[in-house]
Amino acid sequence: MRKAILGLDLGGTNIKSVLFDPAINKIITQGQKPTQAGFGISRVVDNIVSLIKDNLDAAKISRHKITALGIGSAGLVEKGMVRNSPNLPGWQGSVPLLKLIRNKMPGVDLPILIENDVNCLVAAEYAIGAAKGYSEVVGLAIGTGVGGGIIVGGKLVTGAHGGAGELGHMTVKMDGPLCKCGNHGCLEAMIGTDAIIQRFRQHSHSDATVTVAQISKLAKSKDPAAIKTLSETGKLLGVALASIANIFNPQVIVLGGGVIQAGRLLIDPAKQEMLKRVMPYNAKGLKIRTARLGPVAGAVGAAILTYSYSAK
Numbered sequence: 001m002r003k004a005i006l007g008l009d010l011g012g013t014n015i016k017s018v019l020f021d022p023a024i025n026k027i028i029t030q031g032q033k034p035t036q037a038g039f040g041i042s043r044v045v046d047n048i049v050s051l052i053k054d055n056l057d058a059a060k061i062s063r064h065k066i067t068a069l070g071i072g073s074a075g076l077v078e079k080g081m082v083r084n085s086p087n088l089p090g091w092q093g094s095v096p097l098l099k100l101i102r103n104k105m106p107g108v109d110l111p112i113l114i115e116n117d118v119n120c121l122v123a124a125e126y127a128i129g130a131a132k133g134y135s136e137v138v139g140l141a142i143g144t145g146v147g148g149g150i151i152v153g154g155k156l157v158t159g160a161h162g163g164a165g166e167l168g169h170m171t172v173k174m175d176g177p178l179c180k181c182g183n184h185g186c187l188e189a190m191i192g193t194d195a196i197i198q199r200f201r202q203h204s205h206s207d208a209t210v211t212v213a214q215i216s217k218l219a220k221s222k223d224p225a226a227i228k229t230l231s232e233t234g235k236l237l238g239v240a241l242a243s244i245a246n247i248f249n250p251q252v253i254v255l256g257g258g259v260i261q262a263g264r265l266l267i268d269p270a271k272q273e274m275l276k277r278v279m280p281y282n283a284k285g286l287k288i289r290t291a292r293l294g295p296v297a298g299a300v301g302a303a304i305l306t307y308s309y310s311a312k
């Protein structure tokens with residue numbers, strides 16, 4: 001029997017799972033279940049536990065023994081407690097996720113690690129993705145929310161209470177728009193999907209329903225309002241990248257999340273703006289790369305972090 005780690009990524013829409021063989025860095029199987037966050041915390045925990053049980057059964061068939069479980073979740077995560085997870089309804093306070101899962105799995109005595117989802121994504125890109133081979137890495141995931149993860153000296157930086165790496169909540173515009181976290185002018189409030197859509201509506205003088213993917217497509221077909229939208233968003237991203245480069249002096253910044261699919265029309269203005277602002281020596285050799293592991297990165301990273309912390 002080979003040892004395997006089960007990695008889960010708790011998203012607002014789906015819970016993704018990978019059964020991961022850490023000895024050869026390989027995904028054995030992957031799966032998912034709807035999160036059903038609107039039905040409350042108890043239903044979400046039921047769905048997590050059901051996905052864990054499915055994987056325990058599947059592992060037996062593929063002759064693997066699951067030795068530990070890692071879960072990536074949005075929010076600030078400390079010792080199995082999830083705080084401030086605004087994209088899961090009803091999770092605004094503190095949710096003792098680890099305890100709730102354990103209560104519903106009597107007799108299953110696996111080590112369980114819960115970590116912030118973007119920290120998991122960055123850990124995966126660091127271990128086997130776009131930042132493989134580097135020790136100083138910062139990741140930024142841009143979607144509805146904007147999350148970050150920081151690796152210094154090959155180790156994830158978690159902070160005093162699990163809250164480090166919230167790069168989406170650095171202020172880039174004092175007195176800017178209100179962010180979900182309660183602050184004004186956070187990076188998330190300036191370059192998250194809602195902000196991009198709002199920017200496009202202004203430039204196109206329309207209030208049509210549109211997605212960031214559609215704006216990107218319009219920009220690629222040379223629509224001036226869409227190009228301007230991505231360029232301005234890119235510049236704001238560049239402001240943040242310059243701060244990140246000056247604070248952490250990383251070798252690689254990995255950009256992930258749905259918004260990054262916009263490609264060069266977003267990333268080129270970001271790089272140009274960063275280079276205008278960063279201390280030149282901190283930009284020396286700095287690589288800005290897009291994430292490589294796709295939608296399973298969070299679940300893979302949860303498995304990898306769990307393995308590196310507890311299960312060797």
Ligand SMILES: [Zn+2]
Pocket residue numbers: 168169179180181182183186187188189
């Ligand atoms: Zn914020």
